[in-house]
Amino acid sequence: MTAVSKERLMVSPELAALFGQAQHHDRAGRLDEAEALCRAILRRLPNETAVLHLLGVILCRTGRLVEGAEMLAGVTAAQPGNIAALRALGDAFHALGHMAESVIAYQRILFLQPGDADAHLRLGLSRQALGQGTGAIAAFRMAAALDPANADIRVTLGMALEAAGDKAAALTAYADAIRRDADNAPAFLGLGNVLADQGRAAEAMAAYARALHLAPDWPDALTNLGLALQADGQVDQALALHRRAARLAPDAANVHLNLGTALQLAGQGAAAVDSYRRAVALAPDNAAHLSNLGQALAELGAEPCRMDEALAVHDRAAALAPDNGVVRFNQALAWLLAGDDARGWPAYAWRWRGGVDELADRGFTVPEWRGEDLAGRTLLVHAEQGLGDTLQFARFLGRLPADGRVVAEVQPPLLALMRDGLVQDGGAVVEVMARGRPLPAFDLHAPLMSLPAALGVRDAAGLATPAPYLTADPDRTRAWRERRAPGTLTIGIAWSGNPKHRADRLRSVPLADLAGPLAALPGVTLVPVQTDRRRGDEEMLSALGIADIALDGFTDTAALVAGLDLVITVDTAVAHLAGALGRPVWLLLPYAPDWRWRLGGQDTPWYPATRLLRQERQGDWAPVIRQVAAALKAHRSAPTVTQLTSGMIPMPL
Structure with missing residues (x-):
């Protein structure tokens, strides 16, 4: 309260006492009582700035921002040097989204009081909201210099630097914050984000874990640690964290989106759809949420009406974000999965516009070929x-x-x-x-x-290749054939793919689960045709009596495959190698298959000698492997290649 205001209120001891009571109620959080007293005083002293200031703050705190800002603007017009009122006015404008006005209010404070660290901080936040990243960072740096012990300012600076792409400086800011406050959870969360971006996964997880230890019920810490564990292949642990985050933040759309992603990776497609539906309900105009829902529905496309709904959801997402590469690429995959090649293949080009993170434009200066004449070029x-x-x-x-x-x-x-x-x-x-x-x-x-x-x-006819389009080295093929045990059905097996593949958990089969039942069949010899081994694979092959083979690259693998009676494989490069060579393949597919295998059916236009064996339930390989073993057992008299290729070995529909 200024000297003038104090004198005016002192004209009436009664009004001065009422104002004291209003201040007491305000400090105690009894805002209704404080407001009533302020209004009673203003009926007697309508221009009393101290009372107008307090009432303006109360109005802002109770959500009546426009009225509060107008009242505070009047106070600062009457008292240009009232720093507290200027700060409250700047905050009101910021809350209203009037960032340019809030910047002016904070700048007025700094003109009067250049060393005000808090005003520099608030100025930076408003500039950041205006998209003035460089100005915001400069303001945060000044605030940090003026308040060297404040860790929170350095966290804010780190976030601004991170958003600006200066990861090294952001890392320094977060580390500075931690040095000042070793229990600052947001600093550890920010540190984890930068480390994750730099590919330092183990250090990022440690930082996230520390943030979660300091703030056990913080959804952001739960979510970020969950995402890091997901990326590391620890899906079950990640899923537990995402579930907990969803319980703590039931109205946060992104939390349900991340839970849905983890559920998909865990093979719980129906539950993933439920989580995505929740995310869409909370943010109905978010194209990314709709796109994820469409993907999950498409993966359940074998269920009635799921594919139609998936396509409709993708249409909605594309209408909301027609230039979003991820959204449009997911729509393309849904079309291809549904067999709509006419729309799917042209739309597949969205992979180059953000649809696939790993792809980067090669920067060629010549045009892309679109099917025109090539004569002389x-x-x-x-x-x-x-x-x-x-x-x-x-x-x-x-x-x-x-x-x-x-x-x-x-x-x-x-x-x-x-x-x-x-x-x-x-x-x-x-x-x-x-x-x-x-x-x-x-x-x-x-x-x-x-x-x-x-x-x-x-259409599918355009994909088909009636004859093999790859051949193996005949001398190497002959050498592999000569090593076969006579009178047996020699089958190549591949049980796992690249562990870094997003869906590897769903598409790969434990070696023992696949090879165990088949190795026990009389008249069958199993030959590993995948080059990568996972922990314990060599020991398991030995325990099952399967001779391990050293293969010298794809040329050697092709020669081996060309000399086999059959290849049984999960969805990995071996399936395409054998298919391209025209060899008989039984391809084991998860319930949610990759888009190229369509939905339903045993045949594929890609490879005429390949038969598709599909899971009936997510994650359940046992029935598929039993069907394979039964079919082989029924034909253990070593069927001919012609029988295998033509599908004469009975496979389940």
């Missing part, structure tokens, strides 16, 4: 994703126009196989080279997985 076709994808989509190289020159750039592990084994009969002559080598001059380029769209593939 050189086309570079470049592999882009996994090894299995390259093996699968190599079929389209043989369909390129024969009047141009085609250079195919592939991953180095596939170079020898593709260079020597790619069938070239009637189409363009394809020169194969390894990624990382200097490229020749070229006029056009095409990502390998864009060829279906460029070639105008519109």
